[in-house]
Amino acid sequence: PTPPRAETEAMIAEVLSHYPAKAAKFRAKHIKANDPEGSKECEVKSNIKSRPGVMTIRGCAYAGSKGVVWGPVKDLVTISHGPVGCGQYSWATRRNYARGPWGVTNFAAMQVTTDFQEKDIVFGGDPKLAQVCDEINELFPLAKGISVQSECPIGLIGDDIEATARAATKKLGKPVIPVRCEGFRGVSQSLGHHIANDAVRDHVLGTGGANHVSTPYDVALIGDYNIGGDVWASRRILEDMGLRIIAQWSGDGTINEMASTHLSKLNLIHCYRSMNYICTTMEERYGTPWMEFNFFGPSKIVKSMRAIAEKFDETIQAKTEAAIARYEKQFEEIIKAFRPRLEGKRVMLAVGGLRPRHTIGAYEDLGMEVIGTGYEFAHKDDYTRTYGMLKEGVVLYDDPTAFEIEEFAKHLKPDLMGAGVKEKYVFHKMGIPFRQMHSWDYSGPYHGVDGFAVFARDMDMAINSPTWDLMETPWSKSGEVF
Numbered sequence: 001p002t003p004p005r006a007e008t009e010a011m012i013a014e015v016l017s018h019y020p021a022k023a024a025k026f027r028a029k030h031i032k033a034n035d036p037e038g039s040k041e042c043e044v045k046s047n048i049k050s051r052p053g054v055m056t057i058r059g060c061a062y063a064g065s066k067g068v069v070w071g072p073v074k075d076l077v078t079i080s081h082g083p084v085g086c087g088q089y090s091w092a093t094r095r096n097y098a099r100g101p102w103g104v105t106n107f108a109a110m111q112v113t114t115d116f117q118e119k120d121i122v123f124g125g126d127p128k129l130a131q132v133c134d135e136i137n138e139l140f141p142l143a144k145g146i147s148v149q150s151e152c153p154i155g156l157i158g159d160d161i162e163a164t165a166r167a168a169t170k171k172l173g174k175p176v177i178p179v180r181c182e183g184f185r186g187v188s189q190s191l192g193h194h195i196a197n198d199a200v201r202d203h204v205l206g207t208g209g210a211n212h213v214s215t216p217y218d219v220a221l222i223g224d225y226n227i228g229g230d231v232w233a234s235r236r237i238l239e240d241m242g243l244r245i246i247a248q249w250s251g252d253g254t255i256n257e258m259a260s261t262h263l264s265k266l267n268l269i270h271c272y273r274s275m276n277y278i279c280t281t282m283e284e285r286y287g288t289p290w291m292e293f294n295f296f297g298p299s300k301i302v303k304s305m306r307a308i309a310e311k312f313d314e315t316i317q318a319k320t321e322a323a324i325a326r327y328e329k330q331f332e333e334i335i336k337a338f339r340p341r342l343e344g345k346r347v348m349l350a351v352g353g354l355r356p357r358h359t360i361g362a363y364e365d366l367g368m369e370v371i372g373t374g375y376e377f378a379h380k381d382d383y384t385r386t387y388g389m390l391k392e393g394v395v396l397y398d399d400p401t402a403f404e405i406e407e408f409a410k411h412l413k414p415d416l417m418g419a420g421v422k423e424k425y426v427f428h429k430m431g432i433p434f435r436q437m438h439s440w441d442y443s444g445p446y447h448g449v450d451g452f453a454v455f456a457r458d459m460d461m462a463i464n465s466p467t468w469d470l471m472e473t474p475w476s477k478s479g480e481v482f
């Protein structure tokens with residue numbers, strides 16, 4: 001029989017044939033038919049520069065640092081340092097929830113910028129940065145510190161933000177942290193994650209926890225950004241297991257938690273892509289072990305809970321089993337309600353650096369199948385973790401262009417597409433149900449037990465909406481079939 005990969009390979013070749021030869025050759029390395037064994041010939045090339053002239057959905061280093069890692073830390077004031085646009089257009093676009101009175105002890109939803117003018121570019125912006133730090137201190141006396149997120153011009157004009165931050169730290173008596181996350185660095189937001197992790201390492205980690213009273217069950221929840229309340233749902237499970245979460249990175253998190261995370265007994269990491277760096281650092285510096293887990297959908301939740309409990313004693317293991325027994329009743333109910341409506345539905349995904357693989361199990365628990373997936377900015381180690389999770393021949397696309405995912409969707413006719421807001425309306429117009437898998441489409445949480453109920457309902461709502469039967473697409477009129 002024809003190997004299942006051959007069909008996918010033919011589809012990939014057809015889509016690439018529309019490019020000029022050079023572009024096709026370049027892109028071919030980034031698009032493969034999956035081999036669960038992860039053979040060399042099916043290895044997806046990743047983490048290199050997007051090709052000029054194709055439409056990429058990637059972000060920049062500033063996005064990775066300001067938007068992803070530092071922005072959610074709620075008791076810091078985050079400065080978008082440079083011209084106004086970067087801060088303004090990224091304002092409140094990521095749904096990282098944070099509790100606490102806004103503008104008093106919680107600044108996560110604010111947009112603070114040094115608003116560079118021509119004068120600052122020509123003569124340097126350090127005096128303005130110093131002035132803004134003073135103003136923040138006066139306006140928000142309860143802020144625990146300031147992070148300075150560099151936009152492109154900062155690196156280009158050679159400002160010494162480190163010296164300014166040092167002076168401000170001394171003057172204000174609270175940490176002012178310079179972060180060199182200029183957007184032009186690297187090839188995507190991924191380097192921004194790394195730079196942000198390094199800034200935490202150099203300026204925050206290990207500086208707190210003086211009055212910390214340790215327990216054997218102290219853990220840190222790393223790489224959960226509380227999108228639509230994800231961190232709260234995850235935290236509930238870990239607490240049901242009897243663990244004590246001493247730090248949340250960084251959704252609804254505080255700088256003090258980050259400063260005392262070195263006292264954690266085990267670091268539990270959800271988003272490996274954005275925070276593996278700090279876990280490695282803590283392992284090297286403090287000997288803290290770390291492990292990955294996955295709280296999307298019943299199968300992965302139960303498996304992760306047991307794997308985490310393995311690292312502790314019988315007390316934790318017993319509580320974990322008791323929690324699983326309770327959850328299983330809830331899972332059954334959710335699956336009973338939604339699986340019959342979703343069974344056999346086929347899904348395509350295109351998201352950032354974790355969810356293209358981490359959500360697969362949740363779809364499968366509902367009887368659905370992921371028939372194509374890809375990352376914006378994954379590295380080789382993300383793909384190695386992906387191959388074995390999918391059947392042979394599933395199409396994998398790295399840093400996919402708008403053209404490619406549209407073409408693959410025309411070929412594969414998925415029942416659901418999951419990607420970002422830039423893709424959403426294109427697929428709606430194609431008559432394909434769509435969920436935003438970054439913002440959870442203004443819903444959520446999707447993590448944890450609570451999250452699975454929301455996830456199942458949302459996927460059902462998207463796919464089984466009667467709207468699709470009323471819709472005329474351009475090709476249904478013209479008779480074009482795709």
Ligand code: CFN
Binds near residue numbers: 094351354355438
């Ligand atoms: S919340 Fe996370 S889970 S942090 Fe990362 S790699 Fe982005 S912002 Mo968009 S949804 Fe996405 Fe991941 Fe980790 Fe979010 S898949 S692209 S940089 N991401």
